[in-house]
Amino acid sequence: MMYRILSILFIGASLFWLFNFAKKNNFSIMEMINSFFNSLNLLFADIKNFKNYKYSEKLNFAKKLFYLVTLLLFLIMTISSMIPSVLFGDSLSGIFLLIHVTAAPIFALFLAVSAILYSHSFQFNKNDFSNLPTETSTKFSIIFNQNGKSKLVYWLFVLFSIPLMISTILNMFPLFGTDGQLFLLEIHRYSALILIILVIFHSGLISAMDKSRS
Amino acid sequence: MIIKNIGIKVYSALLLFLFTNSLIFSQDYKVGDVSDGSRLHPVHLLNLKDENGNIIDPNDEFALPFSTKNTCGNECHNYEKISNGFHFNFHDSTLISKTKSEPWIYTDPTTLSVIPISYRKNEGSFTPDELKLSTIQFLFRFGPYYAGGDISELDSLENKEDFLRWMVSGKLETNCLICHDADPFYDQAEYASNIRKQNFKWAAAASSSFTEFKGNASKMPDNYDIYNLTTVQSIDQRSSVPPKLTYNKSKFNSENKVYFNLSKKIPNDNCYYCHSSIIANENIHSNWKNEEDVHLKAGLNCVDCHRNGIDHNMIKGIDDNVIKESHSFTCEGCHTKNNESEIPTNGNLGAPIPEHLGIPPIHFERLSCTTCHSGNWPTKETNFVKISRAHFLGMHGTNKADNVFPHIQTGIFTESQKGKIEPQNLIWPSFWGFKDSLGAANPLPIKFVEENIRPILGLDSLFNFGDWPVVSDSLIISVLQTLDSLKITEGKPVFITGGKIFEVENNILTSEEEIYSNGYGWRTSHNVRPANQALGVNGCQDCHSIGSPFFAKNVNIESSVLSTGVNSISASTFQNNNEIYQSFFSLTFFFRPWLKFIIIISALILTVVIIGYFFKGIRSISSGIETLKNGDFKN
Numbered sequence: 001m002m003y004r005i006l007s008i009l010f011i012g013a014s015l016f017w018l019f020n021f022a023k024k025n026n027f028s029i030m031e032m033i034n035s036f037f038n039s040l041n042l043l044f045a046d047i048k049n050f051k052n053y054k055y056s057e058k059l060n061f062a063k064k065l066f067y068l069v070t071l072l073l074f075l076i077m078t079i080s081s082m083i084p085s086v087l088f089g090d091s092l093s094g095i096f097l098l099i100h101v102t103a104a105p106i107f108a109l110f111l112a113v114s115a116i117l118y119s120h121s122f123q124f125n126k127n128d129f130s131n132l133p134t135e136t137s138t139k140f141s142i143i144f145n146q147n148g149k150s151k152l153v154y155w156l157f158v159l160f161s162i163p164l165m166i167s168t169i170l171n172m173f174p175l176f177g178t179d180g181q182l183f184l185l186e187i188h189r190y191s192a193l194i195l196i197i198l199v200i201f202h203s204g205l206i207s208a209m210d211k212s213r214s
Numbered sequence: 215m216i217i218k219n220i221g222i223k224v225y226s227a228l229l230l231f232l233f234t235n236s237l238i239f240s241q242d243y244k245v246g247d248v249s250d251g252s253r254l255h256p257v258h259l260l261n262l263k264d265e266n267g268n269i270i271d272p273n274d275e276f277a278l279p280f281s282t283k284n285t286c287g288n289e290c291h292n293y294e295k296i297s298n299g300f301h302f303n304f305h306d307s308t309l310i311s312k313t314k315s316e317p318w319i320y321t322d323p324t325t326l327s328v329i330p331i332s333y334r335k336n337e338g339s340f341t342p343d344e345l346k347l348s349t350i351q352f353l354f355r356f357g358p359y360y361a362g363g364d365i366s367e368l369d370s371l372e373n374k375e376d377f378l379r380w381m382v383s384g385k386l387e388t389n390c391l392i393c394h395d396a397d398p399f400y401d402q403a404e405y406a407s408n409i410r411k412q413n414f415k416w417a418a419a420a421s422s423s424f425t426e427f428k429g430n431a432s433k434m435p436d437n438y439d440i441y442n443l444t445t446v447q448s449i450d451q452r453s454s455v456p457p458k459l460t461y462n463k464s465k466f467n468s469e470n471k472v473y474f475n476l477s478k479k480i481p482n483d484n485c486y487y488c489h490s491s492i493i494a495n496e497n498i499h500s501n502w503k504n505e506e507d508v509h510l511k512a513g514l515n516c517v518d519c520h521r522n523g524i525d526h527n528m529i530k531g532i533d534d535n536v537i538k539e540s541h542s543f544t545c546e547g548c549h550t551k552n553n554e555s556e557i558p559t560n561g562n563l564g565a566p567i568p569e570h571l572g573i574p575p576i577h578f579e580r581l582s583c584t585t586c587h588s589g590n591w592p593t594k595e596t597n598f599v600k601i602s603r604a605h606f607l608g609m610h611g612t613n614k615a616d617n618v619f620p621h622i623q624t625g626i627f628t629e630s631q632k633g634k635i636e637p638q639n640l641i642w643p644s645f646w647g648f649k650d651s652l653g654a655a656n657p658l659p660i661k662f663v664e665e666n667i668r669p670i671l672g673l674d675s676l677f678n679f680g681d682w683p684v685v686s687d688s689l690i691i692s693v694l695q696t697l698d699s700l701k702i703t704e705g706k707p708v709f710i711t712g713g714k715i716f717e718v719e720n721n722i723l724t725s726e727e728e729i730y731s732n733g734y735g736w737r738t739s740h741n742v743r744p745a746n747q748a749l750g751v752n753g754c755q756d757c758h759s760i761g762s763p764f765f766a767k768n769v770n771i772e773s774s775v776l777s778t779g780v781n782s783i784s785a786s787t788f789q790n791n792n793e794i795y796q797s798f799f800s801l802t803f804f805f806r807p808w809l810k811f812i813i814i815i816s817a818l819i820l821t822v823v824i825i826g827y828f829f830k831g832i833r834s835i836s837s838g839i840e841t842l843k844n845g846d847f848k849n
Contacts, residue, residue: 091576095795101802105809108816115823123827124834155827158820165817172810174572179551181575 003189007086010193014200025208032207040068059117066114071199073107078196085189108165115158122154150205157198164191246290247524258474259467260285265384265415271470272461276440279419279459282362283387292524297388299526302363304333305371313631314338314736318356319604319641320345321620323683324673325663326711326774328620328644330734331356333365337631338643338734346659348373350412353386358406359488359603363388366414378436384415391418393484396477399423402487406609416457424465424472429457485516490607491738493590493624494598494616507741518563519543531739545583566745573750582636584739586749589625589637592763596770599624599639617680621772627764628735628788635789638735642712642772646697648705649717655710655728662702667693684776687723694718712773712781723777732788733771758803765789765796 022029043065050061080099084090092100128148144152167187170176176184246256262270262280267288270280287293298306317330317339331347332339342352349365349372357366365371366386386409391400405421412432413420420427431438433454439445446456466472497503509519520543522528527537534540541547548565552558561567570578577586590597599622606612620641628638646667647657658667670693673683690709695718697707709716715728749756749764757764767785771778786793802809 091579093576093580098795098799098802101809105812105816108813112816112819115820119823119827124831155824158824162817162820162824165813165820169810169813169817171574172572172806177569177571178573178575178578181570181573185575 001089003186003193004086004089007082007193010197011086011200014197018200018204021204021208025204025211027207027211032203035207035210036068036071036203039064040072043068063114063117066110066117070107070110070114073103073110074195074199076103077107078192078199081192082196104168111158111161118154119158122151124148124151146205146209150202150209153198153202153205157195157202160191160194160198163187164195167191242292242295243524244287244290244292247292255478258476259471260474261469261471262461263288269470270461272463272466277459277461278440279416279425281387281415282390282418286390291390293388295524296390296526297363297367299522300528300530301361301393301526302388304365305368306364314734316601316603316639316736317734318352319620319622320347320355320660321604322664323619325646325668325671326644326673326683326685326709327646327660327663328641329657329660330641330643336736338730340657345657346661348376350376350379350383351660353409353414354412356603357386357409358606358609360386360409361389361392361488362386362418379412382434382436382438383412383431386414386417389418391422391474391476392487393480394476394478395422395474395484396481397423397475400475402484403608403610406606413457416459419459423475424462426460426462427458429455431457479515480517482510482516485520486602487608488602489516491599491601491624491740492607494600498600498616499614505741505743508744509742512564514563519548545587549583568745580633580635582630582634582737584637584737584742585627585635587745588739588742591743591747592625592627592749592767594761594763594766595768596623596625596640598622601639615680619682621682623769624738626735626767626769626788627785628732629790630737636737638737638788640733640735640769642733643730644711644772644774645709646693647708647710648697648703649708649715650705655708655715656705658697658702666696666700670696682772682774684774687775687777690716690775691718691721691723694723709774711775712771712778714773714775714778716775723775725775725778735788754803754806758800760797760800762800765791765800766793 019029022032043061046061050058053061077100080096080103081092084092084094084096128144128151130143130145130148164187167184171181171184171188263284264270264278265281265284266278267281267284268278270277283293287296297303314336315332315334317332317336320327320329320331329345330336330339331342331345331352333341335341342349347355353360353366360366363386367388372380389405392402392405400423401421404427405417408414408417408420408427410432411430413427413429414431416427416429416431419425433449434456435445435448437445438456440457449456461472492498492504510516519531520528529537529540529543531544532540533544542559542562548560548562549567550560551567552560598617600607600616600618601622602608604620604622605618623640624637626638626640627635628640630636630638645657646663647655649655671685671689673685694707694709694716698718706717710728710730713727713731713733714725716723716725718724745751756762763785765784765786768782769785769788771781771783773781784793786796
């Protein structure tokens with residue numbers, strides 16, 4: 001019950017932030033969703049040209065593919081888990097469980113490959129902070145600019161995906177009793193909740209950056 | 215003045231008399247109902263008292279049977295309170311239960327009838343009143359497993375037409391001995407046969423170890439009088455002996471007291487008389503191959519868990535709204551950790567608390583404990599089970615065949631009314647009835663069916679014994695049309711069998727599914743297997759494999775209509791599950807090792823990435839601080 005309440009509160013608050021953020025940055029939620037699916041469509045339509053690409057283009061294509069498919073799988077897993085657990089207050093079972101466990105290993109694999117492909121470019125640098133010390137002011141506090149925030153979200157996502165995976169994998173081995181299993185399930189659920197919130201932030205920040213670029 | 219004093223004394227004496235009497239009768243607890251704290255079991259050396267409260271003299275030629283009400287009750291135990299207990303309080307309308315439980319099963323292959331009966335109006339069953347079954351008729355069929363009291367004792371429940379029969383048979387009082395008599399010579403089968411002979415008031419005494427009894431009250435005339443032999447002159451006494459009870463004088467002491475070997479801790483065998491069950495497989499006649507419940511083997515008695523107070527409201531092993539302590543005596547109450555209270559209540563009687571390593575918690579939400587731990591290991595085909603109350607086990611002359619009617623299928627994993635899957639026994643009700651204005655099927659009176667439908671069907675109960683009889687559509691049509699022409703009810707005549715309701719429309723037999731589309735099932739809890747034989751001990755594939763009996767067991771539909779043929783349905787139907795979905799889900803277990811491998815590798819990669827870039831970041835920060843120290847603010 002607590003998880004349901006917290007999920008509704010935090011996801012609600014994140015969505016509220018997203019709506020306001022979108023308004024402030026002149027883009028709409030629908031635009032954001034359309035842009036995601038358009039990118040996916042374009043990417044899949046472009047697969048046939050993959051052979052003709054240069055090495056760097058192939059790498060870019062792969063990065064984009066892994067990123068978009070990971071997000072898509074995350075969306076599928078979020079829907080398949082949140083509908084029964086948050087909306088109906090039930091345990092994950094039936095067709096939702098089937099979808100969830102089918103998408104899970106692919107998501108894990110794509111996320112791991114995405115982490116290898118993207119981590120280098122998501123390293124923090126001085127351009128990610130808005131108030132670095134200068135000759136006139138040596139005062140320093142970590143204030144990220146939009147680029148920095150987006151990188152922070154990325155690293156938090158990678159970080160919290162580890163307990164998400166470990167908790168579910170430990171559940172599958174005869175190592176923990178009922179209390180332990182319930183504890184692991186809680187870790188899995190709350191890690192997932194954090195990831196959902198991070199993805200909402202990520203979507204907003206990326207869309208804002210796209211908008212400002214265009 | 216003298217008259218006035220006498221008046222006051224008489225008045226005071228009268229008040230005192232009334233007051234003390236009302237005190238005695240309003241007592242909830244009699245002297246024997248309250249313990250002085252000693253755990254010693256009191257010796258029951260008692261004077262026997264007859265139905266009139268007189269002490270019985272064993273030398274009396276016309277000795278009456280002792281009355282449990284007056285011998286056990288009256289001064290020592292609160293008979294009225296006990297008689298309202300779970301095993302006796304059938305007519306109590308406040309105890310109407312929607313929860314399906316083991317019914318009394320009326321079975322008659324010659325009328326194609328299998329009807330679940332329950333005084334407590336369990337959903338899907340019918341009360342004797344609905345079948346126009348009088349108490350005497352009910353007792354004739356099911357009385358051998360009825361412990362007396364209540365319906366067999368209350369005048370208000372008697373059928374007026376049976377008044378004289380009740381005068382002959384006497385009341386069937388609550389029989390304390392059927393449970394509490396630990397004497398190895400106490401004979402439940404003798405009690406049963408006496409109930410069948412309407413020897414109600416003699417039944418308890420006749421089954422005890424210090425009496426000898428002969429007679430058959432059901433053969434006696436309505437004006438039968440034990441003291442007036444002229445009333446039995448017209449009876450052929452070579453075949454119908456008037457009831458006669460003789461007490462074994464050597465068992466009585468000089469004060470005409472007799473020792474009862476009574477036990478507060480009911481011996482298991484006494485419970486087994488009514489609550490035996492045996493799987494009707496190849497081991498049925500080889501008792502040495504049949505296992506007993508693991509709790510009994512651990513040294514527990516049935517009543518260690520199924521406890522009761524003086525009100526005899528038994529704890530049934532489930533959470534009960536009436537008995538607040540009942541949870542402590544459920545499976546969970548003993549075998550799971552109690553996280554709610556500081557005072558530990560788990561582990562009762564040394565119950566082990568299982569870890570359930572690696573079992574996902576959803577199993578505890580969706581399954582009852584008995585699903586994995588109770589009954590026989592599931593097989594692809596269902597087994598029949600024989601149970602005391604339906605198959606008259608333990609009685610003299612019981613049919614010992616393994617396929618005797620009613621056919622009760624066991625080990626059907628079914629979603630209960632509370633939404634948990636549990637093993638259940640299952641019957642397919644079959645009866646003649648009529649459809650009321652709401653479309654519900656109500657059975658016709660049993661007597662009517664026996665008198666009017668049995669001759670039309672012309673079925674021989676011995677022919678093809680063991681196979682439930684099936685009849686042609688034309689015969690069913692003929693019976694239904696006859697019923698229609700008799701106009702005995704306002705509703706349309708119907709026949710319910712195999713989960714369908716049949717009726718005649720334009721001379722054609724039509725059918726539709728109805729309330730019994732999944733038969734009538736009730737939960738079973740015993741025998742509990744050892745933990746090493748619980749489902750899941752071999753891994754998930756015990757249930758989650760393609761075609762596993764848990765989800766894909768074939769449950770036979772027993773129908774009396776020839777055209778429906780031999781049908782079976784999947785066990786998934788009883789679980790509100792879809793077998794195709796379960797097969798798909800089982801298929802995922804084939805890939806489970808891959809799933810584990812991929813997720814472990816992915817988690818490792820992510821950990822390496824995080825750790826690697828974390829240290830890289832630390833190095834960058836430290837070099838950045840170094841740069842700042844050197845006053846280089848541009849880089």
